[in-house]
Amino acid sequence: MSRTPATLTASSTIDQWLGHPEGGPVLRGFLAQAGTDEAALGPARSMPLQQLVALSQGALPQAAVDDLVRRVNGGIIPEADGSAWQERPVAGRFEGRTVIVTGAGSGIGRATASRVAREGGRVIAVDIAADRIEDLTASLDDYQVVPIAADLTDAEAVARIIAGTEGRIDALANVAGINDDFSPLHEVSDAMWSRVFAVNVEGLMRLTRAVLPVMLDAGRGSIVNVASEAGLRGSASGVAYTASKHAVVGITRSAAFMYAKDGVRINAVAPGGVATGIPMPGTPSAFGSARLEAARVNIPSIADPAHLAATITFLLSDDGVNINGAILPSDGGWSAV
Numbered sequence: 001m002s003r004t005p006a007t008l009t010a011s012s013t014i015d016q017w018l019g020h021p022e023g024g025p026v027l028r029g030f031l032a033q034a035g036t037d038e039a040a041l042g043p044a045r046s047m048p049l050q051q052l053v054a055l056s057q058g059a060l061p062q063a064a065v066d067d068l069v070r071r072v073n074g075g076i077i078p079e080a081d082g083s084a085w086q087e088r089p090v091a092g093r094f095e096g097r098t099v100i101v102t103g104a105g106s107g108i109g110r111a112t113a114s115r116v117a118r119e120g121g122r123v124i125a126v127d128i129a130a131d132r133i134e135d136l137t138a139s140l141d142d143y144q145v146v147p148i149a150a151d152l153t154d155a156e157a158v159a160r161i162i163a164g165t166e167g168r169i170d171a172l173a174n175v176a177g178i179n180d181d182f183s184p185l186h187e188v189s190d191a192m193w194s195r196v197f198a199v200n201v202e203g204l205m206r207l208t209r210a211v212l213p214v215m216l217d218a219g220r221g222s223i224v225n226v227a228s229e230a231g232l233r234g235s236a237s238g239v240a241y242t243a244s245k246h247a248v249v250g251i252t253r254s255a256a257f258m259y260a261k262d263g264v265r266i267n268a269v270a271p272g273g274v275a276t277g278i279p280m281p282g283t284p285s286a287f288g289s290a291r292l293e294a295a296r297v298n299i300p301s302i303a304d305p306a307h308l309a310a311t312i313t314f315l316l317s318d319d320g321v322n323i324n325g326a327i328l329p330s331d332g333g334w335s336a337v
């Protein structure tokens with residue numbers, strides 16, 4: 001149950017809006033006009049109202065959120081009261097460090113790359129989408145970002161990424177990944193299985209294999225692999241994605257054990273639901289969707305990509321000094337269910 005704030009703002013959660021004597025009717029009216037209701041929001045109710053702008057990918061414009069806030073505050077947009085979570089970058093935490101971040105063009109990877117850069121690091125920002133990493137680089141004009149457009153399934157691209165580091169790699173965040181179509185084992189196509197494994201497992205393995213000699217030579221390094229709740233349980237996605245993220249967990253544990261005496265730490269973060277635009281390839285399996293829908297009621301909250309960046313940068317940085325081989329859920333408690 002979330003506390004009802006005295007003043008509703010865009011930083012107040014949807015739950016707080018719904019529980020507010022004025023905000024509840026205003027938001028319910030808005031949802032009804034949009035042809036939906038609060039039940040359809042599911043675990044997204046734990047998110048700040050503001051996050052719906054990014055999550056809806058244009059369906060809910062900023063102007064509509066501003067309008068809702070004005071309607072419950074006598075026509076003005078009040079200052080946020082500071083009670084909502086705020087990212088607090090640690091000045092200089094990555095000073096002098098070169099950090100490769102894959103999937104840096106969107107979602108969790110973008111938030112991680114941005115935070116490392118703002119904490120003083122030189123970021124090698126990798127993504128298959130050239131326009132997205134150009135956009136990231138432009139948004140971090142005063143910081144050190146080297147954009148490298150590369151498809152991680154392409155062996156030549158891995159060599160280009162290593163060349164772009166100019167011989168120094170202190171940390172690697174393997175964030176890039178793709179979804180499956182929720183298909184169960186009796187339905188999964190060879191194409192879906194191969195594509196998901198090519199990106200989520202083989203791409204991660206090949207880049208990490210190329211990075212490790214540099215770290216082992218230096219006698220230090222930190223690697224964070226992004227797994228998923230689907231790497232911890234069977235009820236979070238389809239078989240291809242679930243198996244791929246279990247493989248990421250296995251790669252993490254094996255490497256952590258192998259290099260434990262060589263100064264290289266390897267950990268994984270297992271996100272729960274995160275408000276990103278991660279695409280669903282094709283039409284979701286009806287069989288898989290129905291099974292997953294029933295399990296999804298256990299998701300306590302949907303995170304902002306910056307929440308995951310906070311977890312990932314902690315492990316990437318020297319703050320994670322004694323942590324090796326951990327599979328750290330960053331999921332608002334989903335894995336405790």
Ligand SMILES: NC(=O)c1ccc[n+]([C@@H]2O[C@H](COP(=O)([O-])OP(=O)(O)OC[C@H]3O[C@@H](n4cnc5c(N)ncnc54)[C@H](O)[C@@H]3O)[C@@H](O)[C@H]2O)c1
Nearest residue numbers: 103105106107108128151152176177228271273274276278
């Ligand atoms: N969003 C979630 O709810 C969630 C939950 C658990 C785990 N994850 C994992 O977090 C990671 C990031 O997901 P996100 O939600 O930020 O997704 P996203 O789609 O917003 O970002 C992923 C990025 O990876 C890039 N990418 C995809 N294939 C690539 C390739 N072959 N080579 C290089 N770049 C490639 C995409 O262009 C994209 O910019 C993924 O590994 C995903 O499996 C996400």
